[in-house]
Amino acid sequence: MSNDKQARNAGVQQHQKSKPASDLPEELTKKNQDYLYHLKKALAAEPKLTADKQQAAIDEAISKMLAGQKTGQTARQLFGTVTEHVANIIAGPKADPNAPQNKWLLMLDSSLMVFMVFNLMYGIMFFFANNSKVQTGQAGILSELILAIVAGYGIMMMQTSMSARGKKRIPLWRMLIYGVIFFIVLTGTYTLVMLIPGPLNANLPAPVYIVIGVVALGLRIYLKSHFNIKNTVF
Known part of the structure; x- marks a missing residue:
C-alpha cells in the first residue's frame, strides 16, 4: 500500500x-x-x-x-x-463582412465592369456592322477608358452612399438627385470624348475589342477574389 x-x-x-x-x-x-x-x-x-x-x-x-x-x-x-x-x-481574425469597402477598389471594380461591357458590346457589334458606319471616336479605346473611369467613380459613390448606415445614410430623395446628376455628367462626358481626334481615339478591329473585354473580365474576377471586394453591382 x-x-x-x-x-x-x-x-x-x-x-x-x-x-x-x-x-x-x-x-x-x-x-x-x-x-x-x-x-x-x-x-x-x-x-x-x-x-x-x-x-x-x-x-x-x-x-x-x-x-x-x-x-x-x-x-x-x-x-x-x-x-x-x-x-x-x-x-487570424476573420474579416468583418460589414466593414466598409475600400472606395478606390470599388471604383476600380466598377470601371473594369463598364470597360468590359463597352469592349464586348462593340466587339460583337463590329462583327455584324461595317466599321465605317461607326463614327470615329464613338467606339474609340480612349473614349471607352475615360467613360469607364467616370462611370466607375459615379457607381462607387452610389454604392458607398447606399451601403452607409446610421447617421451617414443618405435619404432616398437625395440619392435620386445624385442619380440624375450622375446621368448628366456621364452624358456630357460621352459628348466630349466623341470630339477626341481619330489618331488618338481610333476604332479597333472587332477581335481586339473582344480580347480586351475578356481580359478586363478576368482581371475583375481576380481583383474581387484577391482583395475580397464585395457589394459590387454584379
Whole structure:
C-alpha cells in the first residue's frame, strides 16, 4: 500500500511540476487553468506561431476567460476545443463582412465592369456592322477608358452612399438627385470624348475589342477574389 501511495504522490508531484502555478493565474477556475495549460502546450508545438504571437494569444485568452467567468462561461464554451482555438489563432481574425469597402477598389471594380461591357458590346457589334458606319471616336479605346473611369467613380459613390448606415445614410430623395446628376455628367462626358481626334481615339478591329473585354473580365474576377471586394453591382 505504501508503494502505491508513493507512486501516486510522485505522479501528482510530477503533474504539478509540469504545470507551474506561476504560469496559471489563480483567478481562473480549475477548468480554465487546465484549458490554458493545454493551450500553451499546443501553441508551443506550433511552428507557424512566433513567441510573441503565442504570448499575445495567451494574454487574450486569459482576458476573455476572466470576463467569461463572470457570466459562468468556460474556456471551452468561449473558444471551442484547444485544437479548434489554435487553428483559429493561426488563421487570424476573420474579416468583418460589414466593414466598409475600400472606395478606390470599388471604383476600380466598377470601371473594369463598364470597360468590359463597352469592349464586348462593340466587339460583337463590329462583327455584324461595317466599321465605317461607326463614327470615329464613338467606339474609340480612349473614349471607352475615360467613360469607364467616370462611370466607375459615379457607381462607387452610389454604392458607398447606399451601403452607409446610421447617421451617414443618405435619404432616398437625395440619392435620386445624385442619380440624375450622375446621368448628366456621364452624358456630357460621352459628348466630349466623341470630339477626341481619330489618331488618338481610333476604332479597333472587332477581335481586339473582344480580347480586351475578356481580359478586363478576368482581371475583375481576380481583383474581387484577391482583395475580397464585395457589394459590387454584379
